[in-house]
Amino acid sequence: MRAYKFLDADGLAPFTAFPWTPGEWVEASGAEPCRAGVHACAPADLSHWLAASLWEVELDGEIVETRHKVVGSRGRLVREVDRYGAAVRELAEGGAWRCRDRSVAALRTEGNAELADRFAAASTLDDLATLGADVDESTFAGGAAALAADAGHFALHGLPAQAPFVAACSAGHVAAGPDGDQAAYDEGYAAERAFQSAWLTERLELG
Numbered sequence: 095m096r097a098y099k100f101l102d103a104d105g106l107a108p109f110t111a112f113p114w115t116p117g118e119w120v121e122a123s124g125a126e127p128c129r130a131g132v133h134a135c136a137p138a139d140l141s142h143w144l145a146a147s148l149w150e151v152e153l154d155g156e157i158v159e160t161r162h163k164v165v166g167s168r169g170r171l172v173r174e175v176d177r178y179g180a181a182v183r184e185l186a187e188g189g190a191w192r193c194r195d196r197s198v199a200a201l202r203t204e205g206n207a208e209l210a211d212r213f214a215a216a217s218t219l220d221d222l223a224t225l226g227a228d229v230d231e232s233t234f235a236g237g238a239a240a241l242a243a244d245a246g247h248f249a250l251h252g253l254p255a256q257a258p259f260v261a262a263c264s265a266g267h268v269a270a271g272p273d274g275d276q277a278a279y280d281e282g283y284a285a286e287r288a289f290q291s292a293w294l295t296e297r298l299e300l301g
């Protein structure tokens with residue numbers, strides 16, 4: 095079975111620090127999610143595991159598919175996915191601007207036209223990040239604006255997973271509304287994650 099696996103900048107598995115060598119089979123005692131086996135994911139779940147590099151991996155032996163992941167009792171790296179680094183940076187930037195647009199709408203709804211105009215006028219990620227100092231996070235719209243500023247900062251300075259995570263939190267926050275509807279939050283968060291995975295799959299031409 096072919097799937098996808100993320101590694102850190104040193105070629106290590108992010109959660110176990112296991113060192114991977116392309117082409118070499120890795121054998122595990124079994125395939126038990128979060129406990130044993132070679133962990134990877136399908137294209138639809140890429141956004142949940144973002145790290146420094148993305149690899150196509152071949153899984154064999156016992157294979158178990160579960161929520162957001164697939165686990166095999168053995169596996170090997172087949173190839174590094176070209177253009178992933180540039181694509182995940184673009185994903186982070188796009189997510190920051192989607193956060194900005196959500197915050198502008200929320201600020202206008204709450205009647206804070208002045209701050210909404212300033213967020214709308216931001217033309218660089220640095221501009222967006224700097225606006226976080228002027229936000230009152232105690233309000234619903236302020237929370238949306240703070241998330242937008244954070245996304246701008248992480249798109250510029252963060253690890254690959256950080257800005258997309260904030261973008262998903264922003265989508266959940268706005269979907270939940272001022273009353274904080276948890277089910278709506280979960281739906282909004284999941285929709286943004288699905289968008290991110292689909293965007294990466296298309297941009298990187300993954301099967």
